[in-house]
Amino acid sequence: MNLGNLDSLTFFVxxxxxxxxxxxxxxxxxxxxxxxxxxxxxxxxxxxxxxxxYTLQTDHGSAMTLFEGMLALDNFALYFKVxxxxxxxxxxxxxxxxxxxxxVHQGEFHAxxxxxxxxxxxxxxxxxxxxxxxSLELVSLTSYVMVGYLRSDRLSNEASMKYxxxxxxxxxxxxxxxxxxxxxxxxxxxxxxxxxxxxQEVVGFNxxxxxxxxxxxxxxxxxxxAAVPFHFWCPDVYTGAPTPVTAFxxxxxxxxxxxxxxxxxxxxxxxxxxxxxEFISGIDWPLVLIAVSVMTMTLGNVAALTQNNLKRMLxxxxxxxxxxxxxxxxxxxxxxxxxxxxxxFVYLFMNLGAFFVVTVIFNSEKTFELQDYNGMFRxxxxxxxxxxxxxxxxxGIPPFAGFMGKLYIFGAVIDQGLYxxxxxxxxxxxxxxxxxxxxxxxxxxxxxxxxxxxxxISTLNRALLVLLLVPNVLxxxxxxxxxxxxxxxxxxxxxx
Amino acid sequence: xxELKYFLLISACxxxxxxxxxxTRRNAVNVLMGVELILNSANLNLVAFSRYSSTGIDGQxxxxxxxxxxxxxxAVALAIVLTLYRVLNTVNLDRADVxxx
Numbered sequence: 084m085n086l087g088n089l090d091s092l093t094f095f096v097x098x099x100x101x102x103x104x105x106x107x108x109x110x111x112x113x114x115x116x117x118x119x120x121x122x123x124x125x126x127x128x129x130x131x132x133x134x135x136x137y138t139l140q141t142d143h144g145s146a147m148t149l150f151e152g153m154l155a156l157d158n159f160a161l162y163f164k165v166x167x168x169x170x171x172x173x174x175x176x177x178x179x180x181x182x183x184x185x186x187v188h189q190g191e192f193h194a195x196x197x198x199x200x201x202x203x204x205x206x207x208x209x210x211x212x213x214x215x216x217x218s219l220e221l222v223s224l225t226s227y228v229m230v231g232y233l234r235s236d237r238l239s240n241e242a243s244m245k246y247x248x249x250x251x252x253x254x255x256x257x258x259x260x261x262x263x264x265x266x267x268x269x270x271x272x273x274x275x276x277x278x279x280x281x282x283q284e285v286v287g288f289n290x291x292x293x294x295x296x297x298x299x300x301x302x303x304x305x306x307x308x309a310a311v312p313f314h315f316w317c318p319d320v321y322t323g324a325p326t327p328v329t330a331f332x333x334x335x336x337x338x339x340x341x342x343x344x345x346x347x348x349x350x351x352x353x354x355x356x357x358x359x360x361e362f363i364s365g366i367d368w369p370l371v372l373i374a375v376s377v378m379t380m381t382l383g384n385v386a387a388l389t390q391n392n393l394k395r396m397l398x399x400x401x402x403x404x405x406x407x408x409x410x411x412x413x414x415x416x417x418x419x420x421x422x423x424x425x426x427x428f429v430y431l432f433m434n435l436g437a438f439f440v441v442t443v444i445f446n447s448e449k450t451f452e453l454q455d456y457n458g459m460f461r462x463x464x465x466x467x468x469x470x471x472x473x474x475x476x477x478x479g480i481p482p483f484a485g486f487m488g489k490l491y492i493f494g495a496v497i498d499q500g501l502y503x504x505x506x507x508x509x510x511x512x513x514x515x516x517x518x519x520x521x522x523x524x525x526x527x528x529x530x531x532x533x534x535x536x537x538x539x540i541s542t543l544n545r546a547l548l549v550l551l552l553v554p555n556v557l558x559x560x561x562x563x564x565x566x567x568x569x570x571x572x573x574x575x576x577x578x579x
Numbered sequence: 580x581x582e583l584k585y586f587l588l589i590s591a592c593x594x595x596x597x598x599x600x601x602x603t604r605r606n607a608v609n610v611l612m613g614v615e616l617i618l619n620s621a622n623l624n625l626v627a628f629s630r631y632s633s634t635g636i637d638g639q640x641x642x643x644x645x646x647x648x649x650x651x652x653x654a655v656a657l658a659i660v661l662t663l664y665r666v667l668n669t670v671n672l673d674r675a676d677v678x679x680x
Contacts (some may be wrong), residue, residue: 223653240675255621262621262622
């Protein structure tokens with residue numbers, strides 16, 4: 084069903100709340116001089132919570148499109164809306180007691196956080212190339228500014244410069260791919276594009292064009308998800324950006340990038356066939372993406388081995404995780420898609436947790452270097468244990484949540500008979516264990532000669548750490564709802 | 580009437596020139612000019628396809644959106660170039676190398 088503009092508004096309440104939130108934060112920031120420091124975070128938090136509440140209230144079961152085919156409304160959309168809003172809330176809470184951001188005025192930061200969340204909600208659900216491009220640019224433009232938020236800081240500025248140059252080029256390439264696709268099919272609607280491709284024989288010169296389209300659009304999505312060979316910006320930007328922003332970038336826009344990748348490739352370039360999808364013959368794009376996935380995890384893990392800066396190491400680690408997540412998307416099966424959603428869900432908590440520990444340590448130590456983490460266990464056992472749990476979860480050691488992500492992904496890959504692909508993934512996980520363990524070794528085993536001074540952690544940060552630890556430790560016990568939820572969420576709206 | 584293929588040829592040339600400019604220029608503002616070429620090559624494609632097919636004006640509408648977003652993007656990019664200039668006193672990208680280690 085295609086809903087018209089006015090009918091769509093009832094299903095668009097979360098986005099409208101975020102939009103109202105942006106305006107309120109901007110207004111309160113310029114009008115309330117003394118109070119704004121306290122009011123702005125509260126307004127932002129309220130907008131995000133309210134949007135989350137209304138998202139859960141909205142019925143996503145009957146798959147349809149909003150605004151004359153611009154946005155898809157299905158269970159897949161519901162999953163990503165909840166995911167992105169939760170990520171926004173956690174990052175907001177994590178940014179409240181961050182010394183990096185405390186040095187500058189934060190009014191715009193909260194407005195930008197709401198704007199980027201709004202952009203991601205739209206991006207994860209777009210079913211039309213115009214909507215896809217506009218929302219992707221909304222996310223990109225706001226995150227460029229968030230990265231360069233520390234105006235007087237040289238690193239932050241350089242990171243932002245690199246980010247915007249890479250981003251502009253890769254979205255430009257994606258746009259050129261879109262224009263070719265429009266020329267081939269005469270439509271900008273994803274489902275009409277699929278039908279047009281099915282109707283015509285994709286042979287000869289058309290095959291070359293479609294290959295070009297796949298490569299060029301992968302540049303755009305690869306930039307958002309930081310997949311090799313479009314990852315060059317990632318380590319530099321993650322190192323230079325304020326740590327809460329880095330944590331945000333490593334989770335939320337990446338997830339939105341995967342959502343749009345699935346919508347484009349599974350919705351637009353393949354046809355549903357029962358529990359799985361078949362790619363439209365002419366160009367074997369899953370093979371292209373499998374190659375990207377293998378390169379992504381291998382390069383990410385190998386490059387992370389030699390890093391001594393925690394932020395940079397976690398940047399490469401997040402590149403590697405993008406490779407694992409991509410494994411699920413390229414299988415074209417329901418199980419693969421479900422594994423991808425499970426992985427993203429556990430990745431949210433473990434990666435945000437790891438970055439949050441880095442933020443907390445920077446607050447009192449002003450350093451990201453690995454050797455300065457020596458003796459952290461004696462100074463703050465709580466922090467060292469928390470970091471160890473996040474890292475073990477990132478490796479994928481059972482009882483922690485990360486294990487379930489890897490289990491589902493490798494299980495789905497083996498189900499498809501791609502044994503070599505699973506072996507590559509498992510070998511990569513082993514390589515990854517080395518550098519994660521290295522962080523733990525520095526924190527727990529190595530001590531310097533100085534007498535241990537206790538590390539000060541604010542109560543809010545302590546509470547947030549516990550909040551992030553709980554899912555990592557307990558999810559595996561209460562797994563059934565997660566399993567049901569993700570199994571439900573793989574219903575993609577497939578056109579009329 | 581000029582054939583469609585000439586438009587596509589010109590847009591392919593523009594795209595290549597844009598990528599070439601991005602890869603070879605060291606001045607941040609020049610790189611942004613390359614980006615503009617890439618965006619406009621896509622615009623030319625969209626408008627030409629829309630004009631030469633009978634599927635309505637979807638493509639032309641898309642091109643208008645792209646022009647608007649490109650303006651916003653340049654505004655943000657130039658602001659970032661300015662702050663970088665304040666810190667570094669240059670817009671040469673080779674000097675922005677603290678992060679490369």
